[in-house]
Structure formats: C-alpha cells, structure tokens
Amino acid sequence: AYIREKKPSFKIDILDCEALALSYDQIKKYLDGFKPDVVAITMTTPAYEHVIHVADIAKSLNKKISIIVGGPHPTALPEETLAEKNIDFAIMGEGEITLLELLEHIEMGGANYDQIKGLAYKDIPGKIKKNEKRDLIQNLDSLPFPAKDILPINNYYLPATKRITGGVSTNMITSRGCPFNCTFCMAKTVWGRQTRFRSIKNVVDEIEDMIKKYNVVDFTFHDEFFTANRSRVLEFCNEIKKRGINIKWFCQARCGTVDEEMLKIMKRAGCEKIGFGFESGDENILKLMQKSNDLSKAKESADLCKKVGIKVVGAFIIGYPGETKKTIMKTIKFAKQINPDTAAFFIAIPYPGTELFRLAMEKNYIKKPINWKEFAPLSNQMPPMQIPNITPSELVALKKKAYRSFYLRPRYIVKKLSEIRKLSDLTSLIGGLNLFRRVLKTNK
Structure with missing residues (x-):
C-alpha cells in the first residue's frame, strides 16, 4: 500500500501463496503470466526453504528479475541470506521506506545502492554489502x-x-x-x-x-x-x-x-x-x-x-x-x-x-x-x-x-x-x- 501510494505508476500485485494453497507449479504459472521485474518476498525462518524455492522459480523464468527478501530472518542474518545465489537484496528492519527507495533505484538502472539505509545487497562482483541501519518509523x-x-x-x-x-x-x-x-x-x-x-x-x-x-x-x-x-x-x-x-x-x-x-x-x-x-x-x-x-x-x-x-x-x-x-x-x-x-x-x-x-x-x-x-x-x-x-x-x-x-x-x-x-x-x-x-x- 505504501509503494502504491508513493509510486502509483508501479504495477503491483500480491500473491498470498499460503492463503490460496498454491503449489510451486501454480506459482510458476502465475509469475510467467505476470512477468514481474521485481519479486519481493517476506522471509520468516520457518518459511526459509519455501522462499528460496520461489526465488529459484522466478530466476528460472527470467534471470534479470530482482529478488528482494525482508522480514525477521534476513534482518537477523542478512549476509547468510544473501549467500543464496538467487537472492539479490535483503531489507533489514521495517521495510516500507527501504523498499520504496530500492524500487526507485532499480527503476533508474540500479546505481548507488550503498545510499539506501536498511539494505544489504550484492554488488556487481557479487560481494555482499550491508548498509547502515534505518531509523524506526515514528508516525x-x-x-x-x-x-x-x-x-x-x-x-x-x-x-x-x-x-x-x-x-x-x-x-x-x-x-x-x-x-x-x-x-x-x-x-x-x-x-x-x-x-x-x-x-x-x-x-x-x-x-x-x-x-x-x-x-x-x-x-x-x-x-x-x-x-x-x-x-x-x-x-x-x-x-x-x-x-x-x-x-x-x-x-x-x-x-x-x-x-x-x-x-x-x-x-x-x-x-x-x-x-x-x-x-x-x-x-x-x-x-x-x-x-x-x-x-x-x-x-x-x-x-x-x-x-x-x-x-x-x-x-x-x-x-x-x-x-x-x-x-x-x-x-x-x-x-x-x-x-x-x-x-x-x-x-x-x-x-x-x-x-x-x-x-x-x-x-x-x-x-x-x-x-x-x-x-x-x-x-x-x-x-x-x-x-x-x-x-x-x-x-x-x-x-x-x-x-x-x-x-x-x-x-x-x-x-x-x-x-x-x-x-x-x-x-x-x-x-x-x-x-x-x-x-x-x-x-x-
């Protein structure tokens, strides 16, 4: 909702795989039809393996898709999470502002990721970088x-x-x-x-x-x-x-x-x-x-x-x-x-x-x-x-x-x-x- 409010030009959809009881094949079919540039996934520790599998599915359809994860697990273990080959970005802490800034950077061609607070990412050589922490949203x-x-x-x-x-x-x-x-x-x-x-x-x-x-x-x-x-x-x-x-x-x-x-x-x-x-x-x-x-x-x-x-x-x-x-x-x-x-x-x-x-x-x-x-x-x-x-x-x-x-x-x-x-x-x-x-x- 925050992204949609700030960037109404972005085409956004949410796929609640658990509520819809979707199989991996159904997820793949959906992604193939929607053809996203970015896939952002909430990652909890119990869902870790499922998230990695969905990331693998997305990359198998288009290697240029940017995969973003956020939530408790990547916040606690950003480097370990980014060690997964198909995870490109990890958002640490509250995600609304960080995700918006990241999407804007991706839209502009993907430069200066080091300026985005609350973000960990892989640079071009594949080295993992962790930016400074973002302050909590007060209002x-x-x-x-x-x-x-x-x-x-x-x-x-x-x-x-x-x-x-x-x-x-x-x-x-x-x-x-x-x-x-x-x-x-x-x-x-x-x-x-x-x-x-x-x-x-x-x-x-x-x-x-x-x-x-x-x-x-x-x-x-x-x-x-x-x-x-x-x-x-x-x-x-x-x-x-x-x-x-x-x-x-x-x-x-x-x-x-x-x-x-x-x-x-x-x-x-x-x-x-x-x-x-x-x-x-x-x-x-x-x-x-x-x-x-x-x-x-x-x-x-x-x-x-x-x-x-x-x-x-x-x-x-x-x-x-x-x-x-x-x-x-x-x-x-x-x-x-x-x-x-x-x-x-x-x-x-x-x-x-x-x-x-x-x-x-x-x-x-x-x-x-x-x-x-x-x-x-x-x-x-x-x-x-x-x-x-x-x-x-x-x-x-x-x-x-x-x-x-x-x-x-x-x-x-x-x-x-x-x-x-x-x-x-x-x-x-x-x-x-x-x-x-x-x-x-x-x-x-």
Whole structure:
C-alpha cells in the first residue's frame, strides 16, 4: 500500500501463496503470466526453504528479475541470506521506506545502492554489502491502510484456537515494538523495543473500512503487547462503542497488565478472547527466559478474564535450556491449574535475532549444518536444539503428553461440549480437534 501510494505508476500485485494453497507449479504459472521485474518476498525462518524455492522459480523464468527478501530472518542474518545465489537484496528492519527507495533505484538502472539505509545487497562482483541501519518509523499514522483489495480476503479465517464467529476475519496491528526482552522472542528483530502506537482514530477508521468493504466480523490484533497502555485500551474501547461498531476481536496481553474494570470495558467493546504467554510453570525457567511473569499474577490474569466472560488462550514453552523433565511437568501442571480455554505447547525454537539463538550457537545446541526446516513449529522435523538433560525425541514425547494431559481431561471435554450454542461453536470445536490430531502426528 505504501509503494502504491508513493509510486502509483508501479504495477503491483500480491500473491498470498499460503492463503490460496498454491503449489510451486501454480506459482510458476502465475509469475510467467505476470512477468514481474521485481519479486519481493517476506522471509520468516520457518518459511526459509519455501522462499528460496520461489526465488529459484522466478530466476528460472527470467534471470534479470530482482529478488528482494525482508522480514525477521534476513534482518537477523542478512549476509547468510544473501549467500543464496538467487537472492539479490535483503531489507533489514521495517521495510516500507527501504523498499520504496530500492524500487526507485532499480527503476533508474540500479546505481548507488550503498545510499539506501536498511539494505544489504550484492554488488556487481557479487560481494555482499550491508548498509547502515534505518531509523524506526515514528508516525505510524503516516502509513496507508494495508492493500487488502489485492488480497484474497475471503480466504482468511482464524485458526480454531482464535476463531470467534466463523465469519470473515482479518489481522491488524495497532502498534509496533515491545519494551520487554524475552530471550526467545523475535518481535524486536524487525520492530525494535521502542513501542510506537497508531492513533485510536486511525485504528478505528481502518476497522470501519474493513467492515464496509469486506464485511469483516472477526479481528485479530497482532500487537505484541496490546495492553501496554491502559488508557489507550480504554480509549479504543470507548471509540468502538461511540461509533456503534459491532465486532468480535482477539488480542495479546501480558500477565499482570489487566484488571477487572478494564476487562469489562474490553468485553463490552467486543473482546472475546485474550492470548497470554504464560510460557512456564517454573520460576527459575521464567528467569532464564527473562520473562518477568509472576505465577500468581498469571493465574490472577486468567481468572479475571474468565470472571468477565473473556476466553483465555494460553501459550507455553517447553525445552528451554536449563529445563528438566521435572520443570516441564511443572509447566503441564500449571497449565491445568490456570485452565485456559485453549492451550498451545511449543518446543523452544532458537530463532535468529533472539538471545536464545545466540546462546544456542555459543553452546553448540544447534546441529550443523543448520536445517531451517526444523524451525517450523508443526513440521515433521525433529526440534533444532539439543539441550542438556533432555533429548529431542523426549521433548517431542513430553509435548504430546502435555496436549493429552490438558485436552483429554473429562472435565475439560464436558465443559467444551456444554459451551456449544451455535454452528460456529461446533465448527470451532471440530477445528480444534483436527489441530489436536495434527499436533500428535508431528515430530514436534
């Protein structure tokens, strides 16, 4: 949307391969028909191999196509990413301004790339160069709304754990950055630690735009820390009510940052579910993660949500360096004590750009050569990190034990069945069961 606003002469299209469930052959057919001069791809670590494959496809059609990647992985590892023969440019950090400047340089014949902040690239001899860092965008309201008109909006539905009405859904971000320093989190890799907020008017204007144009009913706010500013949350909820907007929404919060009054107001404004990163039931492991959770505050936050009728989605991590089978069992027990409406258990993955990645490389916890396929949470690969005390296969078994122990409790099953009120409740439950089966079939 930013490129289209600043350079309307550029012909732009977005191909969401995952939402459209496209095969590599279908991607190739599309590129052959569109005949782009530039292909820009978001690269996360789990999608690394897929991105490289798409780059190879594009270059096989036309070697002159410029391949640009951006996102967490090339931001953290620009030189390693550019070592791939068909990757020409890597954008580090926030991409809007850097991508625009890069496209303008390519249009003019491709000179003076060294002047573009936030860019790493290959020069003519093939030498990798890394430019200086670009400052973060301070005024997020200056950015246009995402170009949803060229996305397959009707293909977007929330996963079972976050599904609310079952209607058309969309993702939104109302802020960038997170002030905390959790060792496993890669959010700060691109967005940084300084939290920058969009104005409430700007956010709610986008919500109204999505409702009017696309009949969106479910909104997921992907802010790392939606409840970072209590007064802002209240302002948001009041603006929703003031404009008479009727939506359902999901957000992420941090334990200890919610209170009963705020939650009641959020509920009245349409908040149906809140996700919390509980992570561990062991205080020492939480300290190692630099996660300033207090176990009592974690339970209190969950209890307050339930009290006002907001469902709780809990995330837990097992297999962090320093873990033992005993600490993992404490986490499983803690998950059942908190008793969120849905719980997700993840094996710790050392994503590039995180402190955990640095530690894992330093301690040789990651197998060499690195297989990036192992970094996908639901892949059939074994976990990428070999920590002391627990083998990867034992971690996989413990994760499956966590899911069985949490979801196969008779009380939990009866509760879920009793909550079915409408068709969307049933389809959400079925979706959750399918996800549960999928998790038990994977190696991690």
